[in-house]
Amino acid sequence: MYVCLCRGITDTQIRKAVQAGKTEFRQLKQSLEVGAQCGKCVRMAMEIIAAELDKT
Template sequence: MYICICHAVTEKDIQKAVGKGASSVARLSELTLLGTQCGCCTEHANQVLNQCASKS
């Protein structure tokens, strides 16, 4: 599922970023550009990030 339409960031991209040590939306933004255009995705991205972190 796409989380950030502006930069075509998917849930799998977030999972990969978490695997590389991302633990915040700011770090996800650095790795994927998520939320750097319109910012509408950051809340949902944070939810996905928390889900991924809880599975680890």
């Protein structure tokens, strides 16, 4: 599912980035550019990070 429509970023890409050690939103923004345009996806991206970290 697309999380960031502006940059075409999916939840799978975000999960993989978190698993690769990008556990803070700031790091995700730098590597994937999620949230770098309108910002509407930031909240959902942060929820995905939290859910992914909860699994570990």
